[in-house]
Amino acid sequence: MLLPITQYGSPVLRTKCAPVTEVDDAIRTLADNMLETMYAANGIGLAAPQVDENIQLVVIHIPDDEEEGESEPMAMVNGELVPVKSIMPLVFINPVLEPYGKKEFFLEGCLSVHNIRANVARPTNVKATLTQLDGSVLEIDCGGLLARCLQHECDHLDGFLFVDRVSSAAKITLAKKLKRLAEQR
Ligand code: NI
Numbered sequence: 708m709l710l711p712i713t714q715y716g717s718p719v720l721r722t723k724c725a726p727v728t729e730v731d732d733a734i735r736t737l738a739d740n741m742l743e744t745m746y747a748a749n750g751i752g753l754a755a756p757q758v759d760e761n762i763q764l765v766v767i768h769i770p771d772d773e774e775e776g777e778s779e780p781m782a783m784v785n786g787e788l789v790p791v792k793s794i795m796p797l798v799f800i801n802p803v804l805e806p807y808g809k810k811e812f813f814l815e816g817c818l819s820v821h822n823i824r825a826n827v828a829r830p831t832n833v834k835a836t837l838t839q840l841d842g843s844v845l846e847i848d849c850g851g852l853l854a855r856c857l858q859h860e861c862d863h864l865d866g867f868l869f870v871d872r873v874s875s876a877a878k879i880t881l882a883k884k885l886k887r888l889a890e891q892r
Contacts, residue, residue, distance in 0.1 A: 765864070
């Protein structure tokens, strides 16, 4: 089932999400619906507050062809180097993230911030502990688009949006557009 995507200005996008304490059928159904909604919107990640749920649940699907360069994107997963595509889609709760490495700019967008893209500086790499819905845990160490996407999505769980992380000059440029978005929602 497709879910409405909450838009910039919605209070739920600014709240700190509660951990998921029990994975029941409602959570599993929500995760399925979030995946469907993300795919339909051509997104690569979606966090629960973006569908008006104030809980720590995220879905991610990094497409095969998204990264440039000849070599296939890889990630360390539970101590083993594997292709990023082999762990897609990711569906997880209560993530713990440890970004590291030097910060780089990358053009980000968000399904909850319509028609705005902006350069955001974030660390290039991430160590992440992700609990899947079956209770298994993925210890991931990665760079590239997956590291970027993990940071963007987990920001949502803390009530942060990518537009909070742009330079102060860019914030001034974006202010009018964002005000209009908040009024339109
Ligand atoms: Ni987003």
